[in-house]
Amino acid sequence: MVKEQFRDTGSGCYKISKVEFTVSSPEEIARQSHLRVIAKHLYQQDGQRTPVPHGALDKRMGTSSNSSKCSTCAKGMVECVGHFGHVDLELPVFHCGYFTSILNILQCICKTCGALLLKPTDRKKFANLVGKPNITYLVKKSLRKKIIAEAKKVHTCLVCGDNNGVVKKCGMLKIAHDKYRYGKNGEKVKACKAEFEISTAAKFPQLDATIEVLNPLTVLNLFERISVEDLPFLLMGSSDSSGKPTDLILKNIPVPPICIRPSVVSEIKSGTTEDDITMKISEICFLNDALVKHKESGGKLEMFVDYWDCLQQQCALLINSEMSGIPNQNIGKKKSGRGFVQRLKGKQGRFRGNLSGKRVDFSGRSVISPDPNLKIQQVGVPIHMSQVLTYPERVTPHNIKWLRILVRNGPNRHPGANFIESKEGIRKYLLYGDRKRISNLLEYGDIVERHCVDGDVVLFNRQPSLHRLSIMCHRAKVVPGRTLRFNECVCAPYNADFDGDEMNIHLPQTEEAKAEALILMANQVNLVTPRNGELIISATQDFLTGAYLLTNKNAFFHKYEAERIIMMGASELQEFVQLPPPSILKPVPxxxxxxxxxxxxxxxxxxxxxxxxxxxxxxxxxxxxxxxADDTFVVVHNSELLAGALDKAVLGSGAKSNVFYALLRDFGTVNCLKFLDFKFS
Incomplete structure (x- = not known):
């Protein structure tokens, strides 16, 4: 079926001025959510595996089954895009992705009052720089490093006068503040430390009196005390933006739709296999419930802290399941699940696996082999592949006779057709039925899915696609055999060789796509690399050898040999050829x-x-x-080669002082391709 193209009416359109990425605030997460997830169980105990309301599998977040509908939009699995939920955490936890940013901000502020640790002179100097609009990322990154370096030099708060030391990571997602490292009152520090060691020597022999552990709740309170005037120096945005320091700490987490974490019904065992993210969300709800019960019942502080640490760990594993520093006994002996980071990064992630490396229709893949008899613009498509790759040709008065022949040939004879679709939308497979009768009933407006034929516009690609010349437009040439073939001169842009490389071919399905491919991606308009303006498609291998031997000063040919060489190489010129007078007349011309x-x-x-x-x-x-004497300086005057042999420096790529570049520059692409198609070999 022909794809309908999008037509922009131009009415009621908005122009996008900029796109800004910021950290989501807890209020935004709750506002974008459709429900609050609080239940720790997934299914009710009714024997029918009904999801628990407000649980991790509540149908208001979508559905992953064909037999059920979404409770929010009442659509099926295919139509429903899914809806987010959220889990409110009983206690804040650190976000493992923003942990370094939290450390940097803590290094810049007082750990008692939250004031910025900058001298008045430094503050005045940086105020002019951070106040500039449209600061680029690299400038902002450099400026942030300078502010942190100056803040580390201030060890006493200029507002409250309290000591400030080094902030560093200690353990998994824990922050330690060495408050008295630079303290001048040494006797007071020693006395405090000795008193603390005496009182805690029995239970906590490893603790140090001068080290203060900053938990997420303490850090959150500090970030809330940061004044609006100090926010620009942290380079996180102003007070009216969502990029605030408090947003770096998790107070609630979004729950993704069910369609990206489906429940798989087990055929062997009774029940279902749940996704890793679903189980993590269920564990987080369980820990939330345990923290509420301990808070209400007044349980032991050690148990309360342990549950808090476990909640911190589960939230971190939900985001990144391969975090370093997590004890093995906590994640179990089995393989760790896949967090959000694992679903995005790597070869199998969303970007490389699903966006960059999509699986598409109307494409083929095979081993490549050279064919010097093909033109630069052509690619040899195996006849078996051409019978599978089809193009939806609409029947018009100009092509109805040809399409009737293709319909009679059917799917197993090339050139033929596989399917036919009438104007009413009725689709027929041409392998069965009376093809002669179907061809006679063909009408204007019907669509015939014909085989790929000579001259069709195709896209040719070799992975890895490192630059835009890794995928270019060619013209199909149906050939026998099983390999995709093309001229060796086009190897350079693809970085291809013939030691087992495979390449992809795509057949555009609309006239608009064919036109775009010919104008933007055709290799005859991509002879020059955008890197430095030099030719990237030029003579190579046998072509260079043949040209050098042909233009050697000792190379002489009889008339029939000269005519044969000219006509074999210049058969595509479509011009009258005048043979020049011979250079030697006697004894033989x-x-x-x-x-x-x-x-x-x-x-x-x-x-x-x-x-x-x-x-x-x-x-x-x-x-x-x-x-x-050695004939190494090339002179071409008015298209006559007066001196020199054509070698790699004159015909090969990588220089602007060669024949093809001069032809392209002075006489255009068409004339350059005429000479490039000359068969020196």
Whole structure:
């Protein structure tokens, strides 16, 4: 079926001025959510596996089954895009992704009152820099490093006068503040430390009196005390934006829709297999419930802290299940689950696995092999592949006779057709039925899914696609065999060789896609690399050898040999060819290879191709120019090769002083391709 193109009416459109990425605040998470998840159980005890209301599998967040509907939008699994929920945490926890940013902010503020640790002179100096609009990322990153470096030098708060030391990570997602490291009142510190050691020596021999552990609740209170005037120095945005320091600490977590964490019904055992994220959310709800019960019943402080640490750990594993520093006994002996980070990063993640490396229809993949007889624009498509790759051709008065022949040929004979779709939307497979009758009933407006034929626009790609020339547009040429084939001169942009490489071919399905491919991606308009403006598609391998042997100063040819070489190589010129007078008349008329090349440049006197080029050959050693004894300086005057042999320096890629670049620059793509298609070999 032909894809309907999007048509922009231009009415009621808005122009996007900028896109800004910020940290989601707890209020935004709750506002975007459809329900609050509080239940620790997944299913009710009714034997029918009904999801618990306000649980991690509540149907208001969508559905992962064809037999049920979403309770929010009343749509099925295919139509419903899913809806978010959220879990409110009883106690705040650190976000494992923002942990380094939290440490940097704590290093810049007082750990007692939350004031910025900057001297008045430094504050005045940085105020002019952070106040500039549209600061680039690199400038902002450099400025942040300078502010942190200056803040580390201030050890006494200028507002409350309290001591401030080094803030560092201790253990898994724990922050330690060495408050008295730079303290001047040494006797007071020693007395405090000795008293603390005496009182805690029995229970906590490892604790240090001078080290203060900052839990998430303490850090959250500190961040809330940061004044609006100090926020710009943290380079996190102003008071009216969502990028506030308090947003770096988790107070609630979003619960993703059920469609990205489906429940799989087990065929062997009775029950279901739940997704890793669903189980983590269920464990977080369980820990929330345990913290509430301990708070209400007045349980032991040690148990309360243990549950808090466990909640911190489960929230971190939900985001990144491969975090370092987590004890093995906490995550169990089995393989750890996949967190949000694991679903995004790596080869199997969303970006590389699903967005960059999509699985598409109307494409083929096979081993590549060289074919010097193909043009630069052509790619050889195996006949078996061309019978599977189809194009939806609409029946018009101009092509109805041809399409009737294709319909009669059917799917197993090339060129043929696989399917036909009438204007009413009725689709028929042409392997069965009376194809002759179907072809006679063909009407204008019907769509025939015909085989890929010679001249079809195809996209050719080799992975890894490192630059835009890794995928280009070619014209199909149906050939026997099983391999995709193309001219060796096009190997450089694909970085391809023929030692077992595989490449992909795509057949565009609309006229608009074909037009875009021809204008933007055709390899005849991509002869020059955007990196430095040099040719990337030029003669290589056998073409260079043949050109060098042909233009050698000792190469002479009889008339029939010269005519055969010119017509074999220049059969695509579609021009009248005038053979020049022979260079040697007696005893036998002989033509030089330089004359043959000159004839290819300018086949007759009426041709307007007058190529002029003076350049050094590959073996040029710095002798006098023009008529050198070793024939290494190339001179082309008015399309006549007067001196020099055409070697890699004159025909190969990687330089602007070669024949193809001069032809492309002075006479355009068409004339450059005519000479590039010349078969030197």
């Amino acid at each position: 002989l033509w030089t290879g330089k004359q043959i090349i000159s004839t290819i440049f300018r086949p007759n006197k009426l041709s307007n191709i007058r190529l002029n080029l003076r350049t050094k050959g590959k073996n040029y050693l710095g002798q006098a120019e023009e008529m050198t």
